[in-house]
Amino acid sequence: MTAGHTAPITQGADCAPVLRERGQREVFCGLTGIIWLHRKMQDAFFLVVGSRTCAHLLQSAAGVMIFAEPRFATAIMEERDLAGMVDAQDELDRIVEQLLARRPDISTLFLVGSCPSEVIKMDLGKAAQRLGTKYAGRTRILNYSGSGIETTFTEGEDACLACLVPEMPAGEPDAAPELLIVGALPDIVEDQFLRLFAELGIERVHCLPARRASDLPSVGTHTRYLLAQPFLTETALALEDRGAQRLDALFPFGAEGTTDWLRAAANAFGVDEMHFNRVVAPGRERAKRAIEHSRERLAGKRITFLPDSQLEVPLARFLATELGMVPVEVGTPYLHRHHTAKELALLPAATRISEGQDVDKQLDRVRADKPDLTVCGLGLANPLEAEGFSTKWAIELVFSPIHGFEQAGDLAELFARPLRRRDVLEV
Amino acid sequence: MQLSVWTYEGPPHVGAMRVATAMEHMHYVLHAPQGDTYADLLFTMIERRAKRPPVTYTTFQARDLGKDTAQLFQDAARQAVERFQPQAMLVGASCTAELIQDDPAGMAEAMQLPCPVIPLELPSYQRKENWGAAETFYQVVRTLADPSVTPRGEKTALVNILGPAALGFRHRDDVIEIRKILDALGIEVNMVAPLGASPADIARIGAADFNVVLYPEIGDEAARWLEKTFHQPAIRTVPIGVGATREFITAVAALAGVDPAPALGDSGSRMPWWSRSVDSTYLTGKRVFIFGDATHAVAAARIAHEELGFEVCGLGCYNREFARDVRAAAKLYGVEPLITDDHLVVEDAITAAAPELVLGTQMERHIAKRLGLACAVISSPVHVQDFPARHSPQMGFEGANVIFDSWVHPLVMGLEEHLLTMFRDDFEFSDEAGPSHHAAHAPKKAEAHAVVEEPVFAGELWTAEAERELKKIPFFVRGKARRNTEAFAADQGRARIDLDTLYDAKAHYAR
Numbered sequence: 001m002t003a004g005h006t007a008p009i010t011q012g013a014d015c016a017p018v019l020r021e022r023g024q025r026e027v028f029c030g031l032t033g034i035i036w037l038h039r040k041m042q043d044a045f046f047l048v049v050g051s052r053t054c055a056h057l058l059q060s061a062a063g064v065m066i067f068a069e070p071r072f073a074t075a076i077m078e079e080r081d082l083a084g085m086v087d088a089q090d091e092l093d094r095i096v097e098q099l100l101a102r103r104p105d106i107s108t109l110f111l112v113g114s115c116p117s118e119v120i121k122m123d124l125g126k127a128a129q130r131l132g133t134k135y136a137g138r139t140r141i142l143n144y145s146g147s148g149i150e151t152t153f154t155e156g157e158d159a160c161l162a163c164l165v166p167e168m169p170a171g172e173p174d175a176a177p178e179l180l181i182v183g184a185l186p187d188i189v190e191d192q193f194l195r196l197f198a199e200l201g202i203e204r205v206h207c208l209p210a211r212r213a214s215d216l217p218s219v220g221t222h223t224r225y226l227l228a229q230p231f232l233t234e235t236a237l238a239l240e241d242r243g244a245q246r247l248d249a250l251f252p253f254g255a256e257g258t259t260d261w262l263r264a265a266a267n268a269f270g271v272d273e274m275h276f277n278r279v280v281a282p283g284r285e286r287a288k289r290a291i292e293h294s295r296e297r298l299a300g301k302r303i304t305f306l307p308d309s310q311l312e313v314p315l316a317r318f319l320a321t322e323l324g325m326v327p328v329e330v331g332t333p334y335l336h337r338h339h340t341a342k343e344l345a346l347l348p349a350a351t352r353i354s355e356g357q358d359v360d361k362q363l364d365r366v367r368a369d370k371p372d373l374t375v376c377g378l379g380l381a382n383p384l385e386a387e388g389f390s391t392k393w394a395i396e397l398v399f400s401p402i403h404g405f406e407q408a409g410d411l412a413e414l415f416a417r418p419l420r421r422r423d424v425l426e427v
Numbered sequence: 428m429q430l431s432v433w434t435y436e437g438p439p440h441v442g443a444m445r446v447a448t449a450m451e452h453m454h455y456v457l458h459a460p461q462g463d464t465y466a467d468l469l470f471t472m473i474e475r476r477a478k479r480p481p482v483t484y485t486t487f488q489a490r491d492l493g494k495d496t497a498q499l500f501q502d503a504a505r506q507a508v509e510r511f512q513p514q515a516m517l518v519g520a521s522c523t524a525e526l527i528q529d530d531p532a533g534m535a536e537a538m539q540l541p542c543p544v545i546p547l548e549l550p551s552y553q554r555k556e557n558w559g560a561a562e563t564f565y566q567v568v569r570t571l572a573d574p575s576v577t578p579r580g581e582k583t584a585l586v587n588i589l590g591p592a593a594l595g596f597r598h599r600d601d602v603i604e605i606r607k608i609l610d611a612l613g614i615e616v617n618m619v620a621p622l623g624a625s626p627a628d629i630a631r632i633g634a635a636d637f638n639v640v641l642y643p644e645i646g647d648e649a650a651r652w653l654e655k656t657f658h659q660p661a662i663r664t665v666p667i668g669v670g671a672t673r674e675f676i677t678a679v680a681a682l683a684g685v686d687p688a689p690a691l692g693d694s695g696s697r698m699p700w701w702s703r704s705v706d707s708t709y710l711t712g713k714r715v716f717i718f719g720d721a722t723h724a725v726a727a728a729r730i731a732h733e734e735l736g737f738e739v740c741g742l743g744c745y746n747r748e749f750a751r752d753v754r755a756a757a758k759l760y761g762v763e764p765l766i767t768d769d770h771l772v773v774e775d776a777i778t779a780a781a782p783e784l785v786l787g788t789q790m791e792r793h794i795a796k797r798l799g800l801a802c803a804v805i806s807s808p809v810h811v812q813d814f815p816a817r818h819s820p821q822m823g824f825e826g827a828n829v830i831f832d833s834w835v836h837p838l839v840m841g842l843e844e845h846l847l848t849m850f851r852d853d854f855e856f857s858d859e860a861g862p863s864h865h866a867a868h869a870p871k872k873a874e875a876h877a878v879v880e881e882p883v884f885a886g887e888l889w890t891a892e893a894e895r896e897l898k899k900i901p902f903f904v905r906g907k908a909r910r911n912t913e914a915f916a917a918d919q920g921r922a923r924i925d926l927d928t929l930y931d932a933k934a935h936y937a938r
Contacts, residue, residue: 059432
């Protein structure tokens with residue numbers, strides 16, 4: 001079907017034209033991923049090589065967390081680094097030495113590229129290699145880019161995980177199939193999934209990232225992987241390069257998404273259908289019951305997503321199919337057609353999918369569409385509220401446990417709460 | 428390179444945003460990579476502004492580099508003018524755009540936009556937020572001030588209030604207090620700038636007879652230029668504290684040629700009586716460590732010393748540009764000035780000074796929490812709770828009231844302090860309890876005072892008896908007592924610290 005296609009379709013936005021826009025983008029850069037990645041990988045340290053702006057961003061995004069002896073910092077470049085008065089690589093060596101002396105518990109150090117370090121073409125890959133040799137056997141030193149010019153928000157996690165993939169040990173050629181869950185999940189969610197897979201009888205299950213960055217699982221042709229997050233384009237490519245095979249599934253949001261996601265693994269590992277249903281049924285039923293609390297408030301309500309994390313498409317699918325919401329515009333910073341194909345097919349045909357952003361034009365569309373709820377970043381939320389729009393901060397969807405059966409109710413509640421609050425307030 | 432977890436100031440373009448956001452009908456086109464829009468949320472979340480900051484970012488990406496970033500800038504500038512129709516426009520680059528050298532100033536000039544364009548040169552790798560705000564405000568005034576408008580010189584004096592900006596610590600309410608004072612003196616306000624001023628307003632800035640610089644960090648650069656160009660004198664007394672407010676009123680009245688009495692007689696000034704009342708006697712000589720921006724730190728030191736009877740045991744600032752003021756003040760109170768933007772250095776200094784109260788920024792609040800010390804916030808940077816809904820100025824007589832309450836509140840109340848000392852073995856009054864109004868009975872972490880109590884020497888230096896006696900000293904000065912005693916013992920060549928050594932040391936260090 002072409003972009004000009006106008007025949008009525010009742011379901012499936014997968015073939016609809018995607019509105020592609022360029023202009024001012026009101027989004028975070030990939031450095032922000034450090035905020036949750038450093039909590040997940042407890043033996044890793046993230047050193048951003050950047051400017052005062054990068055440090056300022058991290059502290060603004062990290063809020064209060066910054067004071068709990070965090071495992072991230074910025075090597076702030078100064079005039080003398082740029083003017084060539086000092087060798088930036090020597091400076092970096094000095095900083096890394098200072099850092100590792102202070103934190104001997106660090107087993108993996110990520111040198112994270114930023115816009116300034118990339119524009120001056122500072123070779124952090126080479127630095128990681130050199131320092132890696134120096135600290136071999138003690139600290140693994142890796143490099144990825146979290147710059148705004150290369151990455152948008154959650155793509156920082158993608159870049160980080162992708163740089164871990166070459167470090168994963170190779171599996172034996174004739175090893176039994178193993179399942180790999182890809183994407184940083186809150187520990188509680190990860191544990192729930194691991195329990196479910198164990199009950200299903202899938203024994204060899206690993207996670208990327210692991211809780212300790214030094215405990216990397218093996219990868220090879222025996223690896224079947226499930227993406228837990230929709231923003232892992234580069235990581236998926238890197239895994240495929242090493243022979244791993246992706247299991248196509250909905251993302252594990254809500255009762256249906258989670259069931260489909262688990263089913264993809266069950267099918268790949270030959271789990272009996274009856275057994276699958278028996279294992280999954282209690283969680284699935286609980287999820288449906290939990291969602292029901294929010295359904296009354298959300299059904300029929302129109303929702304617009306502004307681009308932020310790439311979670312927009314799967315979340316819109318969850319809200320449309322399980323809560324009866326009507327997606328008006330679903331904006332995403334980047335649309336991976338292949339990874340989200342199953343999701344797109346379930347979106348109502350009238351949904352406007354947009355990729356990229358020209359923020360002022362997009363806000364004009366919000367004003368014209370008048371959705372009941374707008375999912376957007378913190379820079380836009382209060383201004384939209386002041387114009388009379390109910391909003392949901394998008395960043396909370398990345399920082400809260402929302403995957404899986406047990407979180408389905410919480411996920412629905414995240415969207416229902418701003419609407420309920422609006423009804424409750426009498427001032 | 429400098430290793431940094433926490434920065435007291437953002438980059439200079441954030442300072443420029445603070446000026447643009449403070450103003451009306453001004454727009455800022457910022458050449459910046461995708462992601463730099465994070466700074467918007469400082470204004471929409473921390474200051475809770477209901478409008479987006481008037482900033483258009485070019486948000487270039489890697490694929491734009493090397494070909495059309497310049498075009499991107501021009502498109503963004505043109506679209507911003509069409510959409511927002513500002514009276515004037517600021518153009519500049521963030522740290523990354525500074526490196527790609529597109530020259531926003533030159534490009535904007537070539538475009539011949541239908542409004543004045545103010546180019547900003549903000550060296551991101553040398554300077555910081557406050558400097559960026561001051562430079563931006565100076566450029567705004569220099570470009571927009573109409574030279575044909577001169578001080579009106581009428582009987583009723585006309586003043587400009589300079590310095591209040593967006594994301595300023597209590598700027599909103601300080602302006603209200605200063606207006607009250609000027610009202611009482613019968614002085615008219617020409618404008619407050621940048622907060623609430625439009626480019627059209629700035630054109631008339633020369634009409635005022637003199638300027639009042641409330642925040643030198645932001646307003647002084649412009650005030651100096653106005654002094655030179657329009658011969659407007661500037662009042663630089665920052666009216667934080669009762670004494671400073673009185674001086675401010677006297678100075679303003681003198682310049683305006685009016686009687687200061689109506690403003691000086693303000694009966695809203697409760698702080699002097701609160702401070703003199705016997706309830707406050709226990710505040711005498713409390714050791715206070717002060718850190719913040721130079722203006723607030725110096726003002727706080729004076730209040731602490733003259734108006735609350737505290738002992739200033741540390742004084743510092745993070746903005747090097749105003750270090751001279753802090754050095755001068757530190758001399759007054761006999762302490763080493765601390766000029767640093769490294770929070771770890773501040774933490775070490777606080778630990779060494781062993782204060783009973785810390786006055787600082789959000790960062791010092793966290794340091795104090797870690798060390799188990801009382802703390803109040805006196806300066807930016809601050810979190811959302813320090814942009815309160817209620818009226819909470821720092822300046823003027825009401826500001827002094829606010830300061831008295833907010834500084835004394837975190838301290839253990841006087842009577843409670845005695846009870847803690849007398850009944851220290853009683854479980855309800857144990858050292859761990861702290862002030863009763865601060866979750867006194869919540870479980871405490873054992874390491875709360877660990878940093879303060881670290882002995883200088885390891886091993887069996889103290890006799891058990893002396894150690895027990897030491898524990899009878901209130902916890903907030905015990906660390907200091909321990910270190911003093913050990914230093915004294917080392918000095919005297921005593922190998923053991925017994926009761927006599929403890930009390931000899933006490934006598935030696937007696938105030």
